[in-house]
Amino acid sequence: MKRKAMLMTAWLLIAGFMFAEAAAAQDTIKVGVLHSLSGTMAISETTLKDTILMMIDAQNKKGGLLGKKLEPVVVDPASNWPLFAEKAAQLLEKDKVAVVFGCWTSVSRKSVLPVFEKDNGLLFYPVQYEGEESSKNVIYTGAAPNQQAIPAVDYLMKEVGVKRWVLEGTDYVYPRTTNKILEAYLQAKGVKSDDISINYTPFGHSDWQSRVAAIKKFGSAGKKTAVVSTINGDANVPFYKELGNQKISAEDIPVVAFSVGEEELSGLDTKPLVGHLAAWNYFESINTPGNKAFIAQWHTFIKNQKRTTNDPMEAHYIGFNLWVKAVQKAKSTDVEKVLTALPGLETPNLTGGTAKVLPNHHITKPVYIGEVKADGQFNVVWKSAGEVPGDAWSDYLPGSKDIEADWVTLHCGNYNKITKKCSGQNYK
Amino acid sequence: MKDLLLGGRWLFLLLLALQGMLPANAQSPNDASFLSTLGELREATYSDKARIVERLSQSGHSSLRAVLTALLEDRLYFRNNDQKVFIVKSTEGDPLNLIDPLSLKDAGSAPSDSLTQIGTNNALRRELRTTVARFALSSPEVAVRLDAVREMLRSLDDASVALLRERSGVETNSSVKKEIATGLALAALDGSDAKARLEAIATLKQSISQDVRNRLARLLDKSPDGSFIESNEKVRGAAADAVETIDQLRTFYSAIQTLFFGLSLGSVLVLIAIGLAITFGVMGVINMAHGELMMLGAYTTYAIQTAMPGHIGISILAAIPTAFIVAGLTGVLMERTIIRFLYGRPLETLLATFGVSLILQQSVRSIFSANNRSVVTPGWMSGSLRLNDALAITYNRLYIVIFTVMVFCLILVVLKRTRIGLDIRAVAQNRAMARAMGIRTEWVDAMTFGLGSGVAGMAGVALSQLTNVGPNLGQSYIIDSFMVVVFGGVGNLWGSLIGGMSMGIVNELLEPYAGAVLAKIFILVALIFFIQARPRGLFPQAGRAAEDK
Numbered sequence: 001m002k003r004k005a006m007l008m009t010a011w012l013l014i015a016g017f018m019f020a021e022a023a024a025a026q027d028t029i030k031v032g033v034l035h036s037l038s039g040t041m042a043i044s045e046t047t048l049k050d051t052i053l054m055m056i057d058a059q060n061k062k063g064g065l066l067g068k069k070l071e072p073v074v075v076d077p078a079s080n081w082p083l084f085a086e087k088a089a090q091l092l093e094k095d096k097v098a099v100v101f102g103c104w105t106s107v108s109r110k111s112v113l114p115v116f117e118k119d120n121g122l123l124f125y126p127v128q129y130e131g132e133e134s135s136k137n138v139i140y141t142g143a144a145p146n147q148q149a150i151p152a153v154d155y156l157m158k159e160v161g162v163k164r165w166v167l168e169g170t171d172y173v174y175p176r177t178t179n180k181i182l183e184a185y186l187q188a189k190g191v192k193s194d195d196i197s198i199n200y201t202p203f204g205h206s207d208w209q210s211r212v213a214a215i216k217k218f219g220s221a222g223k224k225t226a227v228v229s230t231i232n233g234d235a236n237v238p239f240y241k242e243l244g245n246q247k248i249s250a251e252d253i254p255v256v257a258f259s260v261g262e263e264e265l266s267g268l269d270t271k272p273l274v275g276h277l278a279a280w281n282y283f284e285s286i287n288t289p290g291n292k293a294f295i296a297q298w299h300t301f302i303k304n305q306k307r308t309t310n311d312p313m314e315a316h317y318i319g320f321n322l323w324v325k326a327v328q329k330a331k332s333t334d335v336e337k338v339l340t341a342l343p344g345l346e347t348p349n350l351t352g353g354t355a356k357v358l359p360n361h362h363i364t365k366p367v368y369i370g371e372v373k374a375d376g377q378f379n380v381v382w383k384s385a386g387e388v389p390g391d392a393w394s395d396y397l398p399g400s401k402d403i404e405a406d407w408v409t410l411h412c413g414n415y416n417k418i419t420k421k422c423s424g425q426n427y428k
Numbered sequence: 429m430k431d432l433l434l435g436g437r438w439l440f441l442l443l444l445a446l447q448g449m450l451p452a453n454a455q456s457p458n459d460a461s462f463l464s465t466l467g468e469l470r471e472a473t474y475s476d477k478a479r480i481v482e483r484l485s486q487s488g489h490s491s492l493r494a495v496l497t498a499l500l501e502d503r504l505y506f507r508n509n510d511q512k513v514f515i516v517k518s519t520e521g522d523p524l525n526l527i528d529p530l531s532l533k534d535a536g537s538a539p540s541d542s543l544t545q546i547g548t549n550n551a552l553r554r555e556l557r558t559t560v561a562r563f564a565l566s567s568p569e570v571a572v573r574l575d576a577v578r579e580m581l582r583s584l585d586d587a588s589v590a591l592l593r594e595r596s597g598v599e600t601n602s603s604v605k606k607e608i609a610t611g612l613a614l615a616a617l618d619g620s621d622a623k624a625r626l627e628a629i630a631t632l633k634q635s636i637s638q639d640v641r642n643r644l645a646r647l648l649d650k651s652p653d654g655s656f657i658e659s660n661e662k663v664r665g666a667a668a669d670a671v672e673t674i675d676q677l678r679t680f681y682s683a684i685q686t687l688f689f690g691l692s693l694g695s696v697l698v699l700i701a702i703g704l705a706i707t708f709g710v711m712g713v714i715n716m717a718h719g720e721l722m723m724l725g726a727y728t729t730y731a732i733q734t735a736m737p738g739h740i741g742i743s744i745l746a747a748i749p750t751a752f753i754v755a756g757l758t759g760v761l762m763e764r765t766i767i768r769f770l771y772g773r774p775l776e777t778l779l780a781t782f783g784v785s786l787i788l789q790q791s792v793r794s795i796f797s798a799n800n801r802s803v804v805t806p807g808w809m810s811g812s813l814r815l816n817d818a819l820a821i822t823y824n825r826l827y828i829v830i831f832t833v834m835v836f837c838l839i840l841v842v843l844k845r846t847r848i849g850l851d852i853r854a855v856a857q858n859r860a861m862a863r864a865m866g867i868r869t870e871w872v873d874a875m876t877f878g879l880g881s882g883v884a885g886m887a888g889v890a891l892s893q894l895t896n897v898g899p900n901l902g903q904s905y906i907i908d909s910f911m912v913v914v915f916g917g918v919g920n921l922w923g924s925l926i927g928g929m930s931m932g933i934v935n936e937l938l939e940p941y942a943g944a945v946l947a948k949i950f951i952l953v954a955l956i957f958f959i960q961a962r963p964r965g966l967f968p969q970a971g972r973a974a975e976d977k
Contacts, residue, residue, distance in 0.1 A: 037798060038899075039798075042798040042799060043799050043800055043898075046799065199943060200943060200945065201943075201944040205944060206894055206895035206896075206904075207696075207944075209689045209692065209936075210686070210689050210936050210939050211939075214940055220638040220639075222642035222646070234896040234898065237800070237802075237896050238895050238896070241824075242822070245810055245811060245812055245822040245823070246822060247811065250550050251550050251551075251557070254550060268802065269804060275549075371549055373502070374502060374519070379549070381549045
């Protein structure tokens with residue numbers, strides 16, 4: 001009897017192995033998802049993981065891609081920048097994924113860049129960033145500075161009449177580079193350096209009282225003042241709380257933020273923030289059929305009617321659709337073939353326009369400026385005429401204005417037009 | 429065009445004055461034009477809306493105030509099917525209750541998706557606020573009048589000046605009177621009579637508002653051709669004098685403000701360190717999970733707020749004892765199950781408590797998710813206490829300073845005036861002797877650790893008002909709390925108080941010059957040198973107890 005039971009177990013085990021084997025043998029296309037699910041950035045990145053899972057789910061319901069199912073491989077780099085590189089290597093070398101959707105902060109992107117270039121992987125990066133980069137292996141579906149920061153400053157200068165500027169940021173590469181570009185831009189527009197104040201605070205800064213008092217003082221010199229905020233992550237919550245408590249209203253000193261969207265506002269009491277601004281390429285409140293369908297799809301997938309959508313989610317939506325189109329065009333998931341197919345591809349965005357992949361691996365995006373409403377949504381007060389093509393190398397920085405990125409004719413992401421030399425993948 | 433607008437403003441004033449005398453007439457002839465102007469708001473751009481509001485305010489219609497207030501508060505809607513404009517009572521809830529914009533009577537209700545809000549932007553709200561402030565000038569409440577005058581002072585035009593002048597005759601409240609006088613003096617600076625300008629400057633000298641200072645400083649500017657904008661030399665001298673006086677006062681008040689910032693940061697440091705001063709200072713346990721005990725306190729606040737959504741104001745108060753109990757019990761549990769086996773082995777204690785901190789973090793992540801939770805700030809803790817034009821103190825910081833002082837005194841009383849406090853001190857000073865005297869040292873150890881942990885939980889309640897409530901909350905404060913205790917002198921509560929406060933003040937003094945990152949580095953380096961010179965901190969413990977450690 002005992003023997004029989006053992007035999008049964010053995011058979012069951014063998015059957016189990018065979019079944020597992022069969023499942024693995026059934027061909028799938030692996031899609032890597034590289035977003036922090038814990039740590040400081042989890043607040044923003046978890047949503048992006050869910051977005052990609054939703055897109056994969058929808059694609060599989062449509063019958064998959066090239067007759068195969070898509071299979072997500074989710075890893076958690078835990079807001080730890082070196083861990084991003086390790087997890088990227090794991091995705092590319094061990095799991096052999098066809099494509100990776102991932103990263104939020106520029107530090108994490110810089111950390112995985114060498115891995116993607118060494119293993120010839122393909123990364124879709126969905127967040128607005130500081131530019132000054134164009135890798136063969138990355139498609140930048142977020143905004144470059146000329147698609148977010150520069151138009152926002154232009155709006156404040158022309159429409160609001162701002163004369164004095166506070167550039168407030170978190171102390172890392174994205175705010176520092178963006179502020180360098182903005183400072184050069186403002187000075188080119190005739191703003192004196194006395195009228196620009198630049199300040200950095202560490203990640204997760206929570207004692208904002210003296211900074212906010214300093215902003216108040218800087219703003220009371222009799223000239224219209226605005227704050228351009230590149231404060232990232234959860235440091236925004238105590239910053240806006242302090243603004244509210246010290247009664248700095250948007251009518252006196254508006255704050256325009258590049259990293260605060262619907263998701264970040266959903267954790268805040270928004271009443272004291274009414275009128276503060278954000279510049280993005282997408283707002284949940286934009287009323288188009290495509291956006292309505294996307295929001296409905298998101299609510300069904302996440303099973304929560306109250307969850308918001310935001311700009312990087314749209315970037316992932318665009319990025320995923322572009323990848324699917326490129327794979328269909330190349331009839332292969334081979335990275336080289338997909339990369340050749342990508343430039344020139346077009347896909348509708350959620351706000352009624354078209355996103356087109358440019359030779360510099362950036363895309364075209366419309367620019368919107370919104371004011372915070374009491375319900376945590378944005379009221380669009382300005383939009384660009386049509387889509388703005390992303391510029392990898394800023395025209396306002398002395399070292400970067402001669403550099404061009406073109407992966408179609410020049411096959412170089414860092415080509416100096418004057419010396420006619422390609423510096424390869426070196427972005428310094 | 430400008431004259432026309434000015435004329436319009438005078439007309440508006442006249443109508444405003446007449447409005448009080450005429451009986452309310454529901455079908456006055458300008459109803460139709462008012463309604464059609466109102467209708468234009470539906471499709472207008474923001475700059476057009478500003479012009480429409482201008483025209484509306486010239487109409488002097490009896491429901492003007494209600495309509496403009498509604499527009500300012502985002503309560504002006506139009507119905508999608510017949511394009512009729514309505515005021516809604518409140519934007520919360522569904523369906524929305526409608527009010528007719530002409531008669532201001534109830535007009536039924538409508539589901540919110542059948543209505544479209546008429547939006548405003550910053551510039552428009554600015555204009556609306558000034559316009560609405562003119563109505564509030566005759567409010568029976570002093571605070572409303574005061575706000576209205578201050579609002580009008582920010583963008584002074586002829587219509588506002590005329591209203592202020594009229595009001596100054598009948599105003600009885602002295603502080604409102606003073607603000608009106610400031611406003612009239614500001615207006616008088618534009619006048620042609622040099623003597624009147626001098627008098628105005630004398631009045632303005634009393635003010636310490638930044639706007640007044642800027643206006644006076646503008647008198648000293650030169651126009652592009654090199655001549656002074658203010659031609660009279662005497663007036664220029666008086667203005668320069670006044671600017672200097674105001675600057676001096678403002679510098680003085682800003683020094684007070686910095687001091688308060690330092691005290692408030694210091695009290696946060698003290699609050700997070702008191703619990704540690706008990707567990708680490710008195711018992712000698714290096715508790716790496718101290719930060720996570722604060723995190724538990726913060727999550728308790730969140731849980732209580734979620735449990736009683738209708739009573740945000742009281743929830744914070746209810747959270748204080750609850751957090752004490754939750755964190756305190758966790759502390760007792762930690763002591764009974766882990767720490768008591770490790771007394772006298774500091775390295776093992778450090779590792780074990782670090783392990784506990786990871787367990788606590790992960791369990792919070794599993795229960796509440798990795799995302800931050802939003803703890804609502806109750807009304808009585810938001811905003812700021814305005815002492816004068818140059819000095820305002822934010823309520824949340826003020827309450828936290830008071831809370832810290834209360835907690836500190838409470839701990840002192842417990843330690844110095846109660847039986848358990850006596851036991852704690854006895855065990856800390858000489859364990860063997862205390863045992864010989866019949867004190868149950870094991871029980872006292874558990875109570876001491878529980879007390880320290882409970883205080884950490886209460887600190888968590890305060891932190892939930894200042895920073896993000898997330899699983900990493902504890903990590904960001906643990907270093908600071910150890911720094912305060914070591915700096916103040918291990919085993920000395922007063923040392924932690926003085927240490928925390930001085931670190932807070934130094935940090936706030938440095939921050940404007942060095943920036944937040946450098947200020948922190950500087951303090952850390954200074955502390956390292958200090959500990960080199962005085963390894964036992966500010967207030968070293970004397971006597972036998974100190975030698976044992």
